[in-house]
């Protein structure tokens with residue numbers, strides 16, 4: 287979220303990016319919206335993000351949905367003073383200061399919600415002022431999820447209050463108050479919507495079943511010939527019968543049955559066995575995409591498709607420090623691609639702890655070669671968000687040992703963007719770091735083996 291917001295700032299401030307990025311921005315005018323539950327604000331990453339957004343002054347609008355509980359744990363165990371807006375009060379900027387502007391509103395109060403959101407988003411967009419909207423008194427008609435019952439941890443009074451202040455009910459009252467519709471009209475809309483959803487649910491289920499039923503029938507037709515040729519004829523027949531009598535077979539049962547039959551005929555040679563084996567492999571291949579695809583990039587620009595450029599040396603090459611070679615390469619890259627930018631601890635003013643960015647900030651500006659606070663998770667977050675918006679960030683982690691602070695977000699968020707969006711989004715981020723300085727344990731760690739086990 288931090289990086290998505292930062293991208294707006296970069297697009298707004300870097301004139302070299304005014305063309306060619308229409309897919310990602312309209313002049314940097316975008317606000318990054320994010321939402322979080324009140325209990326989840328107890329996470330360290332939340333605080334790191336708020337602090338970073340405030341220091342960086344990026345258009346980030348964070349809403350906290352406050353229903354008073356994190357599953358069953360009430361907010362008095364979650365948040366200082368039981369209120370995230372109170373706990374964050376020190377972030378609220380005084381005139382001339384940076385900070386996160388804090389708003390507070392009740393979730394059932396629609397006129398206030400409209401007023402506050404309009405104002406907060408305007409401030410956020412026009413001043414690149416991060417804002418936090420603490421939306422209190424939210425209700426959960428079914429508790430945290432439909433698999434638990436909130437009667438176990440909420441008092442009868444609280445449940446009664448929640449019914450009265452149910453946000454949908456309150457929305458209905460508001461609609462009547464401003465005379466958009468009467469209660470009868472609302473009841474009609476509600477009944478019609480319920481009916482429509484039920485019909486669509488039935489249609490969707492029928493469509494889903496038709497496909498699985500045809501796949502089960504296909505499996506049966508490939509297994510059946512084995513009944514007459516196999517030595518385990520009766521067992522094979524019993525397995526097929528079990529699948530046929532399953533009124534709602536799913537792929538798991540189709541594949542499991544075919545595999546069990548394969549195991550029964552494993553030592554037999556027959557065209558029927560070969561046919562089943564071939565079908566099973568083909569079926570698994572054909573349905574694989576339904577469960578898992580785009581684990582890796584399929585783009586023609588993916589790393590594996592980029593041809594190697596061999597280094598060329600002159601007859602009498604000059605000997606220089608490695609950092610000079612790196613700096614020269616960075617300079618060429620930054621010259622050629624205005625969408626490239628880098629940021630990290632000590633990366634900006636002094637050009638990195640190993641000086642491989644020396645002089646780069648003077649040449650390319652603090653927007654593209656920037657210092658950050660000591661906050662590896664959000665350095666990585668900046669990189670994820672900006673790369674998703676068409677920029678080419680290089681996030682610098684000062685030493686490999688400190689990548690651990692960012693490992694969770696690398697594993698859960700960065701590495702899964704392409705997969706989670708079925709190839710719809712990607713985050714082409716370079717993470718740059720260094721280790722093995724042999725200067726004490728936190729600068730010399732050898733962690734590549736652990737990283738190689740991290741997806």
Ligand SMILES: Cc1ncc(C[n+]2csc(CCOP(=O)(O)OP(=O)(O)O)c2C)c(N)n1
Nearest residue numbers: 322323324325326327351353355356357430
């Ligand atoms: C990092 C992490 N820790 C724990 C969980 C398990 N978990 C899922 S939802 C939840 C409670 C969240 O409460 P809140 O932030 O108030 O959001 P709400 O569900 O009330 O909207 C917990 C503990 C999780 N999903 N992720």
